[in-house]
Structure formats: structure tokens, C-alpha cells
Amino acid sequence: MTLNPLANPKGLKLVCELCQKPAYIQCTKCRVTYYCGIEHQKADWMGIHEKICQSLIALRQAAPFLPSEEDRQKREKQLQSKKEHMIVLTRTTGQKLLFEGRHEQAVPAAMQSLRFAIDVHGLASIELVPSYLILGEASIGLGRLNQAEEYLAQAQWTVLKTPECSNAIKSKLYRNLGLLYAAKGEYDEALRQLADDIYHSSEEFGTGDIRTSGGYFHMANVFFRQGRMDVADSLYSEVSNIWYNHLLKIVQVRTKTPAAQQGIGPLIPEQLEEEDSLDEAQEAEAIQVLNAIYDMREHQSNRKAQDLALVCHALAMLYFILFDIQKAKEFGRKAVVASEGDPRDTLSRSVVEFMKILETQRVSN
Numbered sequence: 001m002t003l004n005p006l007a008n009p010k011g012l013k014l015v016c017e018l019c020q021k022p023a024y025i026q027c028t029k030c031r032v033t034y035y036c037g038i039e040h041q042k043a044d045w046m047g048i049h050e051k052i053c054q055s056l057i058a059l060r061q062a063a064p065f066l067p068s069e070e071d072r073q074k075r076e077k078q079l080q081s082k083k084e085h086m087i088v089l090t091r092t093t094g095q096k097l098l099f100e101g102r103h104e105q106a107v108p109a110a111m112q113s114l115r116f117a118i119d120v121h122g123l124a125s126i127e128l129v130p131s132y133l134i135l136g137e138a139s140i141g142l143g144r145l146n147q148a149e150e151y152l153a154q155a156q157w158t159v160l161k162t163p164e165c166s167n168a169i170k171s172k173l174y175r176n177l178g179l180l181y182a183a184k185g186e187y188d189e190a191l192r193q194l195a196d197d198i199y200h201s202s203e204e205f206g207t208g209d210i211r212t213s214g215g216y217f218h219m220a221n222v223f224f225r226q227g228r229m230d231v232a233d234s235l236y237s238e239v240s241n242i243w244y245n246h247l248l249k250i251v252q253v254r255t256k257t258p259a260a261q262q263g264i265g266p267l268i269p270e271q272l273e274e275e276d277s278l279d280e281a282q283e284a285e286a287i288q289v290l291n292a293i294y295d296m297r298e299h300q301s302n303r304k305a306q307d308l309a310l311v312c313h314a315l316a317m318l319y320f321i322l323f324d325i326q327k328a329k330e331f332g333r334k335a336v337v338a339s340e341g342d343p344r345d346t347l348s349r350s351v352v353e354f355m356k357i358l359e360t361q362r363v364s365n
Helices: 038-054 056-058 069-099 103-121 126-141 145-160 166-185 187-205 208-223 229-254 279-298 307-321 325-339 344-360
Strands: none
Touching: 038 069, 038 103, 069 103, 069 126, 069 279, 103 307, 126 145, 126 166, 126 344, 145 166, 166 187, 166 208, 187 208, 208 229, 208 279, 208 325, 229 279, 229 307, 229 344, 279 307, 307 325, 307 344
8 A cells, every 4th residue: 555645636526535635645456436534545555455456446537538329328237237246245345244243344345335326326226335334333342332323324224215125124124223223232123133133133034044044143143142042142142053064065066076087079968056255245244143143052051061072063164165274173173072972973974984084184384
């Protein structure tokens, strides 16, 4: 990241990427982004700009003159496609940073996603809600609850006036409202909002989907704070099982032996089994959630052996998928030890088979 003192051209108003105040420095890598000072430039670079710096050039530079209407429409279509890609990229990055606990850095990513969403969909679109929710959750994490309420109120208003709003967006809204009320210590209201989250997420994805598990996890955290450990423990187990089953499917596809080719010509499988992939945000969520449950299980005096074994096995599979073989083996060994006291032979066998796979993998530096 480099700095460039900027003398604003006469008649051209340049504003800071983060705060919209007058800008005095320029990013010399893309030369289309401006800041009020070094602090905001560094914050934007760490949050999102490093990822999108070069992509912004084509989106922000003046369009060349194209004599053909067909060429102009083609260029407009390409720009629209690039902007839609930027919405996904910036939102995924913002969500990933939230799961990693980097709330301050999530703000620039969320702001960029909001700008692109407004540009593509307009000011009143339901498509803006996910960006408001990231900004709301970042504000909750930073302890700025009044600011969080403003973002979530904007999101809620947009949802209420959009009858065709999907259950997926409603789920995210209620989850964030649950987090807000939990941060305020209003646990009963937090549980009510999280119950609505789980309902809408289950309607959209099913009760056993990883996108639904977040509602169970946050609800478990609320019960944990209330000292209702029996309910919290049951919900943590549900979250562990959902992630375990999802990760197991990925591992099974990734380690499956390819079918032998028969006859002449290229191998064309009748049905290609696709691997359920994890995006950056889901990877960060899995790391955060499963490690939190593992830490809790490890310090439980009355824990069940199979509960610890299952979350250790899930973590081993997760790090295998992330190509961190050293950590995968570490949690795999912990799963082996824990599963020795597990009466469910299927889990023990699964751990042993997985460890055999790990032994064939090289540990990366």
C-alpha cells in the first residue's frame, strides 16, 4: 500500500472512501480511490481494498467512447456483471472478518458491498439488507449498540415493505436482532428472535443445514449465559452434528477413489458427484464455532466421551479440507483418544479410517 499526497483538481470534489469527508491522499496502485488521511487508507486496505484494488480501475474510470450501440450495451452488461461479482466478494469478505472477530476491518468490506448493491439494485432494494446486517453485526461486536440498532432498523424496514423477501434474508435479520438483544442482556427477547431465525432458515435450507446451525449456536450461547447448561449442551451437540455431517460428505467426495475406466474413449461418468464446498465465510464460521464448542467440551467436568470425540473429528476433517494437515492430525489424535470411551462403534471406526487417510498426507510447512 502506497500513499500519494493529493492536490484536488479545481472543480472536482474528492471524498474519502470510508467517511465521505474531503480526501487528500490517493491510492497509487489503482488511482481511483481517495482518503481523508493515512488512518482510513490503512483501515480500508486491511478490510477490503487489497482484494479489490485493481478491480476498481475498470469500474471507476471514465468509459471510453463507443460508436456502436451494440458495443455500449455489451460494455454495460460486462460492468454490471463485475459489480454483481463485487457484491458477493465484499459481502463474503465482510462476513469472514466477522467470524474471525475482526469487526473493525469488516466495516470497509460491508460499506463497499452496500455501495455496489445500491449501484446495481437501487436505494430501496431488498438486496441491500445483507450489507446492512454485516454493518449491524460489526457495530454489535464493537459495542456500538445504538449504531447497530440504526442499521438493523433500516434492514427491518426494508424487509417489512418487501412481501417477496426470502426466508434466507429474514433468517439473517432475526439472527442479528438476536445478537443485538443478547448484547443488551435482554435474553428472553434474544431467544425469541433467534427462534424466528431458526424457523425461517429451516424453511429455506432445512433443519440440518450449516446455514441453520448458526441460529442454534447463538441460542446455545444465550442459554449458556443464563446458566441453563442442559439446554445449551443439547444445542451445542446439534451444531456439532450438523457440521460433522456436512464436513464428512466433503471428505468422502474428496477421498473417493475414481471409478476405473472401461472400454475405449474418455471417461464420462453417468453422474458426477460434486463436492459441497465452503466459501471463505463458511470456513471462518466453522473454525470459530467448532473451536468454541471444543474449548467448552474440553473443560466440561461432566462431558460425554462421544461429544468430545465428535467435535474433535469434525475439526480434524475441517483442517483436512483446509489443507492444514498438521492441525488435522492433532485433532484426529484427540478424537482417537476421546472415542476410546465411546460406546458407538461407528464413530470410533470413522475416526480410525480418517486417521489412515491422514497418514498418507504430507504436512505442509
